[in-house]
Structures are given as structure tokens and as C-alpha cells.
Ligand SMILES: Nc1nc2c(c(=O)[nH]1)N[C@H]1C(S)=C(S)[C@@H](COP(=O)(O)O)O[C@H]1N2
């Protein structure tokens with residue numbers, strides 16, 4: 044009578060994949076904002092309630108985006124299968140479902156920050172292809188018992204599965220080609236061609252004692268590869284340096300607009316600065332230290348001359364994200380900058396290419412705008428940046444933290460080097476102490492650093508005896524304030540409490 048149910052479900056899934064593949068391929072021509080999955084995902088990220096987002100970052104860490112994509116794919120597959128089954132009985136209903144999804148894609152794509160009418164095209168193409176493939180497969184799907192009601196030439200199972208497999212492969216190729224030959228690659232190519240200027244003020248030479256050289260200890264400088272990534276962008280915005288414009292405006296006497304080349308021509312500073320995410324749990328990994336090259340914010344602000352009441356400097360990204368920093372902190376002598384380089388290379392795309400902000404001592408969500416296209420002088424009374432109405436505090440200075448990197452679980456009895464990193468950006472780290480079980484606090488040896496804006500490695504020798512032991516670390520900042528043992532959650536302004544690990548010594 045009817046199409047076999049598995050075949051109907053498979054038709055739906057294959058149709059959805061073919062549609063999405065065609066959409067990605069089209070988006071390679073019309074621009075990445077229109078890629079249907081990305082456009083919809085972007086809105087989903089924005090609309091997700093805060094507790095859910097926090098939970099996701101907590102559970103998946105920096106894999107949160109991968110988790111979202113896998114989750115979306117599974118959900119879509121289930122829906123597509125259901126639409127296929129419905130379509131095998133009432134073709135019209137499946138058509139309505141595809142039209143609905145197409146409409147969602149179109150609306151999501153054209154309402155994104157910086158997108159236009161052409162961004163509707165990939166979703167429309169996706170919808171048409173899904174419709175065509177779905178209809179084609181359902182017509183030929185193997186039928187239980189009798190012949191299908193709408194076409195007598197149904198394929199046998201093997202043929203049906205082969206054709207479906209080919210269509211899936213085609214969809215995969217569409218996605219691969221779309222992602223690799225789209226505008227994203229143009230940005231990578233442009234990035235490879237950037238020649239960064241030499242800094243007018245280079246970073247101080249790294250002291251011999253910058254690395255304590257303990258196995259398992261986090262290196263002083265985090266490679267771009269290993270650097271944590273946190274942002275709301277499902278795929279990073281693609282900004283070509285040639286088209287790049289930065290507007291500095293708002294409550295100031297002399298608003299300016301700069302191109303990427305204008306920025307590169309300015310005197311640059313190069314500094315080691317440790318970034319930290321406010322979502323970092325005690326002992327967590329959302330912290331990294333890089334060598335940034337950039338234009339001092341103080342120079343730019345001196346040129347635009349902020350009004351007296353403009354106590355907030357808001358960075359806005361190409362995708363409409365915002366972060367607001369106290370204007371006063373950007374000009375108080377710290378190395379706040381618009382960074383164009385990271386570890387001797389142009390900023391990686393995922394870390395904000397071509398330009399991002401870096402303010403030593405402030406958490407990322409109130410300072411570190413990536414894909415920066417606008418700086419607006421305003422006041423805290425007049426404007427709340429992205430995370431503020433979502434329950435996070437401002438201005439949010441980074442709290443003193445310390446972490447044990449090694450050992451984490453097991454050790455052999457005898458001399459054990461317990462080591463880790465500690466940070467209190469812009470106040471610096473003066474001391475780190477280790478406690479074994481309920482013993483006294485033992486002083487750790489610290490690595491040499493040249494500024495208060497980076498983390499500091501520490502090591503403490505421990506005469507480990509067999510059995511289970513609890514190691515706890517605490518730091519003292521440059522002002523002599525000891526890290527609090529009081530536990531606080533990450534929201535609204537950063538976690539506190541001491542990091543401890545339980546080590547099994549044998
Ligand atoms: N455009 C944009 N910039 C952003 C964010 C964002 O969501 N969008 N997240 C901020 C947060 S919360 C942090 S912790 C830092 C992280 O920078 P990284 O990804 O380079 O490590 O970027 C900041 N800059």
C-alpha cells in the first residue's frame with residue numbers, strides 16, 4: 044500500500060541534507076551570512092536563555108559550538124525523517140513543512156546584522172532542492188506489498204539506497220565546497236598577505252626564568268591553536284582588510300573613521316597579556332596568554348577627545364555583539380589596545396581578525412571585542428552592552444586566581460613538583476602558596492615575568508607520601524591581597540574559591 048516507512052524517513056533526511064548542501068554552496072557565492080544553518084543557529088544562540096547557555100559552556104566548555112551543531116543536526120534529522128513519513132502519505136503536508144523551514148531560513152538570514160536581501164537566496168535554493176529531492180525519492184521509494192499510489196515505477200531497495208547515498212555524498216560535497224571556496228577563504232588569503240609592522244614599543248625581552256620547565260605545566264605563552272575561544276558567533280564574521288572600517292564616535296569632540304591600513308600605519312605596542320573569560324570555573328581552562336601587537340587605545344582616544352561624561356567605551360563587532368569598558372581604565376596608563384597581531388601573526392579569524400580590543404585586567408565580556416568595527420563613547424547610564432541585561436556585572440575586573448596543572452590525579456611517592464599558573468591581571472602575582480591536606484601554607488617558587496598583566500607560573504616541591512592527598516593552592520596579588528577561599532559561582536562577575544586536587548600517591 045504505502046511506501047515503506049524507513050524509506051520515507053530516509054527520503055526526508057536525504058532531502059534535508061541535499062537542501063542544506065545546496066544552501067551552503069549558494070552561500071559561497073552570495074556571502075556566508077546566508078548559509079541557512081548558520082543563520083538559524085545564530086538566532087538560536089541569541090535567543091537561548093542565559094542559564095541554558097551557562098550550562099552549555101559549563102558542560103561542553105569550548106566545545107559548546109560543536110555540541111550545538113551536533114545537537115541541531117540530530118534534531119533536524121529527526122524532523123526531516125518525520126516530514127518524509129508524513130510526505131509519503133500526504134505529499135502536500137511535506138511541501139508545507141519545507142516551505143515553513145524555508146521561510147524560517149530566509150527570515151533568519153535577512154535579519155542578521157549586516158546581511159541583505161541576497162542572503163535570502165541560499166535558503167530559497169535549499170528549500171527548492173529539498174522539495175525536488177524529497178519528491179523524487181518518495182516517488183521511487185520501495186513500497187510495502189503493492190505499488191505506490193502515485194507512480195508505478197518504484198525502485199527496489201538496493202537502488203533506492205544507492206541513489207540516497209549518492210545524494211548524501213553530493214550534499215556533503217556541497218557543504219565542503221561551499222565552506223572551502225566561499226568568502227571565508229578569501230579572508231584567510233587576505234590574512235596571509237598582511238605584513239604586520241614592527242612595534243614602536245616592543246615587548247620587553249622574555250627573562251630566562253619565564254618558564255619553570257616542569258612537565259605538565261602550562262607554557263607561559265599560549266599558542267593560537269590552544270587559545271580558548273568564547274563568543275556568540277557560530278561562524279566568525281568574515282571581514283576583508285581591504286573593506287575594513289573602524290568608526291570611533293559617540294560622545295566625543297572629534298569622531299574619526301579608520302581603515303585597516305590607517306591602523307597599521309600607527310605606532311604600535313607589543314605586550315604579553317593574559318585574557319580570561321568570566322565563565323572560567325575555579326581551576327578552569329578559559330584563560331590564555333598571548334603576545335599582542337596593537338594601537339594603544341589611549342592614543343586613539345586622545346585624538347577623538349571624549350566628552351567628560353563619556354564614562355563607557357563600547358566596542359561593537361561586525362555581528363552586532365557589544366562590550367563596554369570604563370573609558371578611564373583605557374587611558375590610565377595600562378596597555379589597552381586595538382590588537383591586530385597575536386603571537387607574531389595577524390589575529391587568527393576566530394580570535395577577531397582583523398582587529399580586536401584587549402584591555403589588561405578586565406574580563407573578555409567587558410573589553411575584548413573581536414571583529415571590532417565600531418567604538419562608541421557613551422555612558423554606563425545610557426547603554427548596556429550584550430551581557431549586562433543578561434545578568435552579568437560591569438565593569439568586572441579579573442579576580443585573583445590560581446590553578447594546579449600538575450599533578451592532577453596520580454603521583455609516585457617521593458619528590459613531586461606541584462606546579463601551575465596564577466593570575467591577577469594588572470595587579471600582578473606576588474606570591475603563591477600550596478597546602479597539602481590540612482598542613483601549613485608552603486611558599487611556591489614563581490617564574491619571572493616582566494609585567495603585572497600576565498599570569499605567572501609557580502612550582503612547589505612536595506615530598507609525597509603514599510595514600511590520598513588533597514593539594515590546595517592560593518595566590519597573593521601585587522597589592523598583597525590573598526585570594527579568597529570564599530566560593531562564588533561564575534555569574535555575575537567571576538568565580539572565586541581555591542583550586543584543589545586530590546592526588547593518589549603510590
Ligand atoms: N565579537 C565578539 N567578541 C567577543 C565575544 C563575542 O561573543 N563576540 N566574546 C568575548 C568574551 S566573553 C571573551 S572571554 C573573549 C574571548 O576571546 P578569545 O575567544 O579570543 O579567547 O572574547 C570576547 N570578545
Ligand SMILES: [Mo]
Nearest residue numbers: 320321407408
Ligand atoms: Mo568571556
